[in-house]
């Protein structure tokens with residue numbers, strides 16, 4: 373007989389209790405994996421939107437948490453573009469807007485982009501046409517948004533009280549953009565009353581022969597740039613990943629996911645603790661007999677910890693499977709269309725198993741130590 | 756009686772006392788005795804006279820309040836690893852067997868073997884051999900609940916022998932058995948004593964057991980009152 377066989381047989385003695393505890397762990401781990409999976413997937417999608425276009429640096433105003441609250445002078449974009457190692461720049465002015473849909477409203481990101489800029493090249497027009505004229509009252513919308521608003525080329529769209537004609541429907545290489553709207557930058561500046569202002573811009577650095585240090589040089593040059601009056605441009609340039617990780621909504625999403633996961637894991641650990649304490653208490657006599665016939669304390673500890681780890685590993689497996697199924701379902705939900713892809717990477721599942729191992733240890737250590745403290749003579753009292 | 760003289764002393768107690776704090780029961784009072792290697796000793800006495808207490812002290816399961824138990828000359832109070840001593844040198848047979856209910860006979864016998872550096876296959880084959888030795892080879896894969904009480908006691912004896920102990924201690928091993936089964940179990944002990952020279956200390960109420968033993972120690976109120984017929988005042 374293997375030691376593990378003994379552990380399994382012990383757990384099978386109380387099938388319902390073991391199974392319920394497994395379910396508790398599964399829910400805790402499932403919650404963790406789903407939440408971390410969603411934020412990770414969201415983060416990856418955002419990074420992909422920049423990296424897929426070859427963007428090396430994102431520039432926003434110094435001291436703000438993301439583009440939405442950033443404000444820069446458009447002239448500074450031209451200064452950056454003139455830096456010798458900068459290959460291309462793409463300014464944008466973006467904001468959130470609400471659109472009436474069937475009985476509800478849909479919130480979407482409205483981007484003001486240059487009609488000649490490289491950002492638009494990432495969008496494939498699937499019906500109608502693209503943006504060509506900076507002065508046009510024209511908009512193109514992502515296919516996800518087109519579906520939820522039930523719009524086609526030729527229909528009109530109200531943005532900030534202005535009527536725009538939808539000239540085309542696009543599909544982006546990055547699904548997150550499919551729920552957004554793009555209009556020419558000057559139009560966006562006009563309706564937002566922010567002439568010659570942008571919220572930020574993307575920079576592509578010339579990297580001859582894979583000169584990655586160039587990115588860092590450009591980054592430092594941008595932060596030192598001054599305007600015509602010699603005043604600081606108040607700009608920070610960040611590599612794409614840093615920018616995404618530092619941005620406010622990603623950080624809030626991370627914090628909430630972790631917070632909720634930790635609570636779920638703690639609740640799971642309490643359930644495990646309860647189960648294992650009960651299990652030790654009902655086996656007091658049996659465990660002291662094991663000690664009486666020569667089992668070391670450490671073997672008793674290994675038995676009890678082993679049992680709680682088996683429960684937590686089975687729970688983690690069930691929870692991860694559940695999480696994968698649930699995320700696939702979530703990804704199809706219209707409200708998050710395109711924002712998450714529903715895939716959960718191995719590192720996230722590994723994190724779920726790690727949390728579950730911790731849960732198993734935390735829930736098992738105290739009962740195991742309690743079991744190990746039982747005296748060999750205990751089991752023979754009143755025999 | 757044929758007390759083995761000049762043979763090595765396996766177990767010795769010096770001035771053993773055991774006071775149970777709850778209820779202030781003095782279960783053993785100044786017990787001093789020696790048991791030689793290969794001896795077959797019966798411990799008798801009325802209920803509550805301290806037999807089980809003495810046996811657990813001999814088996815390094817319980818610690819005396821005062822006095823000392825020496826195993827092969829070494830005081831247990833200074834022994835570095837009593838777990839290992841219990842696991843490898845001493846086999847203990849309990850009155851109510853204490854088998855694990857979810858394990859089959861052959862699995863129960865393997866429980867003490869986890870303390871030995873043996874593989875799973877070695878454990879299993881050794882457990883089968885032991886069950887054969889106690890006449891249980893046909894019941895290897897039965898759960899304790901499917902065995903008769905006599906059969907359970909045989910499994911418990913096989914478990915006590917698992918790690919080839921020098922000493923076998925049994926607390927009223929036939930107390931729960933009918934006389935026919937009790938006799939079979941006794942024959943088993945006698946056989947262990949004769950064939951491999953196992954040192955046996957058996958607590959019993961039965962005169963038959965006492966007769967099959969070489970030596971009989973009688974306790975009353977925690978004191979040795981008789982050792983092999985010799986009245987010790």
Ligand SMILES: Nc1ncnc2c1ncn2[C@@H]1O[C@H](COP(=O)(O)OP(=O)(O)O)[C@@H](O)[C@H]1O
Nearest residue numbers: 753775777780782801802803804805806807808
């Ligand atoms: N764990 C214990 N706590 C308190 N008193 C005990 C305990 N074990 C035994 N005793 C008492 O010690 C005395 C001797 O008990 P025991 O050694 O079991 O006797 P025997 O085995 O001869 O019947 C009895 O009076 C019993 O009630």
Ligand SMILES: [Mg+2]
Nearest residue numbers: 806807808926
């Ligand atoms: Mg007794």
